Amino acid sequence: MNEPLSFVHPTPDSPWGTFQAQIDRVLPYLGPLGRWVETVRRPKRCLIVDIPIEMDNGTIGHFEGYRVQHSLTRGPGKGGVRYHPDVTLEEVMALSGWMSIKNAAVNLPYGGAKGGIRVDPSKLSRNELEKLTRRYTSEIGIIIGPQQDIPAPDVNTNAQVMAWMMDTYSVNIGATATGVVTGKPIHLGGSLGRVKATGRGVFVTGREAARRGGLDLNGARVAVQGFGNVGSAATELFFQAGAKIVAIQDHTGTIANPNGFELADLMPHVQQRGGVGGFAEAETIDDEAFWDVDCDILVLAALEGQVGADRARRVKARLVLEGANGPTTTAGDDVLADRGILVVPDVICNAGGVTVSYFEWVQDFSSFFWTEDEINLRLDKIMVGALKHIWDTADHHRISLRTATFAVACERILMAREERGLYP
Ligand SMILES: NC(=O)C1=CN([C@@H]2O[C@H](COP(=O)(O)OP(=O)(O)OC[C@H]3O[C@@H](n4cnc5c(N)ncnc54)[C@H](O)[C@@H]3O)[C@@H](O)[C@H]2O)C=CC1
Ligand SMILES: O=C(O)CCC(=O)C(=O)O
Numbered sequence: 001m002n003e004p005l006s007f008v009h010p011t012p013d014s015p016w017g018t019f020q021a022q023i024d025r026v027l028p029y030l031g032p033l034g035r036w037v038e039t040v041r042r043p044k045r046c047l048i049v050d051i052p053i054e055m056d057n058g059t060i061g062h063f064e065g066y067r068v069q070h071s072l073t074r075g076p077g078k079g080g081v082r083y084h085p086d087v088t089l090e091e092v093m094a095l096s097g098w099m100s101i102k103n104a105a106v107n108l109p110y111g112g113a114k115g116g117i118r119v120d121p122s123k124l125s126r127n128e129l130e131k132l133t134r135r136y137t138s139e140i141g142i143i144i145g146p147q148q149d150i151p152a153p154d155v156n157t158n159a160q161v162m163a164w165m166m167d168t169y170s171v172n173i174g175a176t177a178t179g180v181v182t183g184k185p186i187h188l189g190g191s192l193g194r195v196k197a198t199g200r201g202v203f204v205t206g207r208e209a210a211r212r213g214g215l216d217l218n219g220a221r222v223a224v225q226g227f228g229n230v231g232s233a234a235t236e237l238f239f240q241a242g243a244k245i246v247a248i249q250d251h252t253g254t255i256a257n258p259n260g261f262e263l264a265d266l267m268p269h270v271q272q273r274g275g276v277g278g279f280a281e282a283e284t285i286d287d288e289a290f291w292d293v294d295c296d297i298l299v300l301a302a303l304e305g306q307v308g309a310d311r312a313r314r315v316k317a318r319l320v321l322e323g324a325n326g327p328t329t330t331a332g333d334d335v336l337a338d339r340g341i342l343v344v345p346d347v348i349c350n351a352g353g354v355t356v357s358y359f360e361w362v363q364d365f366s367s368f369f370w371t372e373d374e375i376n377l378r379l380d381k382i383m384v385g386a387l388k389h390i391w392d393t394a395d396h397h398r399i400s401l402r403t404a405t406f407a408v409a410c411e412r413i414l415m416a417r418e419e420r421g422l423y424p
Contacts, residue, residue, distance in 0.1 A: 015094030026406035033414040049139035052132035067115040070096035077113025080154025087116035104409035137168040146179030153183040182357035193375035199233020201352015218242035223295040226302030253277030300327035305333040322346035345402035
């Protein structure tokens, strides 16, 4: 009756395969709601678009873009847009599924969605990037909107990209619609605190997990993979809490210093060079050696599928914080669990970004803007409350924090599905 989807061919370690395995694991805890489980196994709607643009040299470039709405049961779709040469429909489907779980886990009134374009944005001029963004927005304009689906930044997209999306959508409908995207520049209806919100959420969930596990952040050794929006903001907060940042890896290289880096020296280097590679006040180590670095906390803030079984066997940390989406495969997760390493999963750990996106959307509707302190306080409260509920669920069923997050979220999504009923 429920045949597998014909248009994707997931493997156990691929993003959609990982998402499916995570759903398999939560099924025993869904009780009678389990009869609705296929709702979260399948995306509600997948849009693939061809994006033609005139390149600076006069040729016509065609790019493949996606917007996937995994669930619209609890509210409009919500989730970021990724520009990366390796983006695929399957990856965007998984990222949209994780958005549904994440949004429900922190109880935001949203479903889940995600978008992407297969492109290396570093190879485009600013003019080409703007054209690509505007054409993509027009192509997906038939399914997005402040009450339908609200994009936001993800890997390689930022406030400027969101400003172009907002402007294009607004011009197309003939009215300024600030609520169509979040993560906008502040003077265009953006929210204070959004840029660092995901990293802040990673820190808050890490701080709570460390407290429960008896790990003092003051002096704790932290290794970070990915030093973009999420990784750098989380690193800064751990550093301010007294932690020692002993290793950082990004796409430009891996640096290590067992005594810890001075962030005041590192940040200007990253801004100038576009990455941590070549930082003179640290030892440059082989990329693979990152996984052997002695540390207490490992922050994963790059891409999916980084920790499989082999790397999981080498991790030295007691606590792994998933700032990225899907950084650990199912096999990697099992090895970490067997070794007693606590994992705060992506679907709660990195929910700070979308939580402040929600604040931005609410502020746009009321045209009344909050202070940064108010935003950070509300964010802290929501993250701590959501994590506590997940922790209690994990303790009650004796399951991992990941399965507990899926249990809390799927119960909310499937209950809403049941209450709404099927029409006709
Ligand atoms: N920006 C946001 O608000 C949110 C982002 N996330 C997730 O966090 C992760 C990072 O996103 P952002 O920081 O926004 O992206 P970003 O584009 O700002 O940074 C990505 C970082 O990953 C590094 N990286 C890329 N490939 C790598 C590789 N092969 N090895 C090591 N490092 C590599 C890059 O050098 C860069 O430092 C992604 O998984 C994203 O989906 C999750 C929630 C919200
Ligand atoms: O802020 C948002 O709406 C979504 C951010 C995002 O893409 C994510 O949490 O993975």
